[in-house]
Amino acid sequence: MTDPFEAVSTDEMRRLVTLALYEDLRLGPDVTTEATVPADAVGTALVVAREAGTIAGVPVAIEVLRQVADSRRVEVTTKVLAKDGSRVSPDDAVLEISGPLRTLLTAERTLLNFLGQLSGVATQTALWAEAISGTDARVRDSRKTVPGLRSLQKYAVVCGGGVNHRMALGDAALIKDNHVAAAGSVAAAYQAVRQHAPEVAVEVECDTLAQVAEAISVGADLVLLDNFTTADTVTAVGLCRAAGVRTEASGGLTLDRAREVAETGVDFLAVGALTHSAPVLDLGLDL
Numbered sequence: 001m002t003d004p005f006e007a008v009s010t011d012e013m014r015r016l017v018t019l020a021l022y023e024d025l026r027l028g029p030d031v032t033t034e035a036t037v038p039a040d041a042v043g044t045a046l047v048v049a050r051e052a053g054t055i056a057g058v059p060v061a062i063e064v065l066r067q068v069a070d071s072r073r074v075e076v077t078t079k080v081l082a083k084d085g086s087r088v089s090p091d092d093a094v095l096e097i098s099g100p101l102r103t104l105l106t107a108e109r110t111l112l113n114f115l116g117q118l119s120g121v122a123t124q125t126a127l128w129a130e131a132i133s134g135t136d137a138r139v140r141d142s143r144k145t146v147p148g149l150r151s152l153q154k155y156a157v158v159c160g161g162g163v164n165h166r167m168a169l170g171d172a173a174l175i176k177d178n179h180v181a182a183a184g185s186v187a188a189a190y191q192a193v194r195q196h197a198p199e200v201a202v203e204v205e206c207d208t209l210a211q212v213a214e215a216i217s218v219g220a221d222l223v224l225l226d227n228f229t230t231a232d233t234v235t236a237v238g239l240c241r242a243a244g245v246r247t248e249a250s251g252g253l254t255l256d257r258a259r260e261v262a263e264t265g266v267d268f269l270a271v272g273a274l275t276h277s278a279p280v281l282d283l284g285l286d287l
Contacts, residue, residue: 047112048286052088053120054281056159064107069103079097084159128269138269143168175205225249247265248267
């Protein structure tokens with residue numbers, strides 16, 4: 001399996017880490033650490049899970065350490081104890097780091113912010129993936145991401161067993177109700193997109209079975225079933241499957257209903273909560 005982290009450019013990751021460190025250090029150095037920790041003190045620390053979850057973001061945590069160490073012209077060493085995508089239990093160690101204590105403590109909060117946020121997304125995704133395991137459906141994300149962190153959050157979704165939807169507005173078309181209203185109909189909106197960008201896949205959001213039939217008739221590649229009942233989802237999947245059109249359920253989805261919806265035969269469950277509402281995984285750094 002290809003490492004999903006390859007989808008995140010090194011330059012982008014470094015830029016995000018630099019920005020995050022700027023937030024912490026823009027008003028000066030870590031005064032608490034500088035005051036309390038001797039300059040020559042060295043040691044080892046463990047990043048430890050305080051609760052069960054799925055890990056994502058270890059390479060980002062290591063990049064935080066690298067940048068802080070480089071700025072101080074010192075060296076740190078790291079040992080990965082739990083790779084991205086692995087499950088951890090409370091008290092499991094994720095990462096071992098060694099070096100000057102001032103460097104480790106200055107980097108502590110920033111690396112934990114990234115690791116906790118991304119592991120939270122992976123953990124939430126893993127719950128959905130487990131809920132629909134054994135079906136042909138896959139859980140996938142949306143563009144409802146934390147501004148600036150989309151590529152990292154979508155990477156975390158893959159770590160949790162999900163798949164990615166479009167990364168931005170230009171790699172695929174998603175015709176929604178406002179586009180239909182502006183164009184005049186589903187067919188008009190579809191034809192406009194096809195003429196403007198003939199190479200992109202086109203997904204059409206549908207609120208009714210009549211719209212599903214219209215989307216199929218114009219040639220949609222994928223139909224998004226917005227807030228459909230389970231019964232109507234079954235009907236829509238049947239119509240789409242007969243035409244070779246893939247389907248995606250969205251709106252009103254909960255973990256309790258995940259398997260019920262997946263068993264209708266939809267190809268995807270679109271869950272914005274994977275990225276916009278995932279609780280941060282509790283992790284700590286212990287010297």
